[in-house]
Amino acid sequence: SEEQEPEAVLHQRHKRSIDDDILVTKEDRREIANCNSILTFSSRPKLQKETQLGMHITFNTADVPHDLLLAQAMLRVYKQPSSLEQRQNFTVSIYRRIYSHQRGNNEDDDAVYRIVQSVNTTSSYKGWLEFNLTPTLQSWLLQKNYQQSRRHELRVAVDVAGLSGLEAGLVxxxxxxxxxxxxYIVGYFNGPELLVKVQKLRFKRDLQKRKANLPSGQQRMDKMPSPEHYRPPQSCERLNFTVDFKELQMHNWVIAPKKFEAYFCGGGCNFPLGTKMNATNHAIVQTLMHLKQPHLPKPCCVPTVLGAITILRYLNEDIIDLTKYQKTVAKECG
Structure with missing residues (x-):
């Protein structure tokens, strides 16, 4: 079991047990803190011949936004205790399939594989094996412009003659x-922190549906809320404002949260501006000028402190995106 593993081997980034407190390491926390998008790529099996001992898995990298910059990517493969001799040492290696423009893409007999990384383990180990896949995933993302229909392939093999990955305990x-x-592959990315990506995804998926629902020769007009539903307060303050993804017709691919409190700022900024209104010097000067020249507008009640919201959503059936969007929730007004 994992308790029998040497401590020096157990506490490594590339090898972690599900029962140990290193399931999320310091390196993981550092990567999470330094990025704003985390993408998870699930694997699919590849049909292979019975004579092939290596475990072949494929990944789909389509639909990854072009404006995301990859910081790091890790492949994680789970290992169960195997039927080999107790605590027998062996090596698990990851190979990346190299496609050639000169040969057909379906010629598995002549397929070329290049080693990516190897990890040492034992037959009794139970937990995740981790491999650095940053250069490989970066290459896949650069190739996706002209390889949209292809799933990228990896081969997982062990260095024991005649032993398959499944017999070695690999899941x-x-x-x-x-x-x-x-x-699965977890990729840490940095990119724009605006909700434009989610907005574009909603527009793209709903455009045809909206067109199909429009009566011929008519234009649909969205119902506007009655002005009586909102009465601004006398002074500037933070008011409740709930964003519901179902109401926005985005609930089919937004996993969580289903809704969140964004708040908004409303009310008047009247003279004198108190300290609790968080007024800026510009707002104070504008208020004074409004008293002398009424044609100049009074300052507007706006958010002075904004918070972040984290959204978990599907990019497609194989990729899940967790992105932190800054400046989304109004925390204070003034």
Whole structure:
């Protein structure tokens, strides 16, 4: 079991047990803190011949936004205790398939694989094996412009003659029944922190549906809320404002949260501006000038402190995106 592993081996980034407190390491926390988008790529099995001992898995990198910059990517493969001799040492290696423009893409007999990384383990180990896949994923993302229909392939192999990955205890992806222990890639990205990506995704998916629902020769007009529903307060303050993704017709691909409190600022900024209104010098000067020249507008009640919101959503059936959007929630007004 994992308790029998040497402490020096157990506490490494590339090898972690699900029962140990290193499931999320300091390196993980540092990567999470330094990025604003985390993408998870689930694996799919690849049909292979019975004579092939290596475990072949494929990944889909389509629909990853072009404006995301990859910081780091890790492949995680789960290992169960195997039937080998107790505590037998062996090596698990990851190979990346190299496609050639000169040969057909379906010639598996002549397929070329290049080693990516290897990890040492034992037959009794139970937990996740982790491999640095940053250069490989970066290459896949650069190639996706002209390889949209291709799934990228990796081969997972062990260095024991005649031993398959499954016999070594490696968990492979299933075609139908999915498992939480299947191999996956986690990628840490940085990119724009605006909700434009979510907005564009909603528009793209709903455009045809909206057109189909429009009566011929008529233009649909969205119902505007009655002005009586909102009565601004006398002085500037923060007011409740709930964003509901179902109401925005985005609930089919937004996993969480289903809704959140964004708040908004409303009310008048009247003279004199108190300290609790968080007024800026510009707002104070504008208020004084409004008293002398009424044609100049009074300062507006706006957010002075904004907070972040984290949204978990599907990019497609194989990719889940967790992005932190800054300046989304009004914390204070003034």
């Amino acid at each position: 492979a992806p299933q075609q139908q029944a999915r498992s939480k222990l299947e191999p």
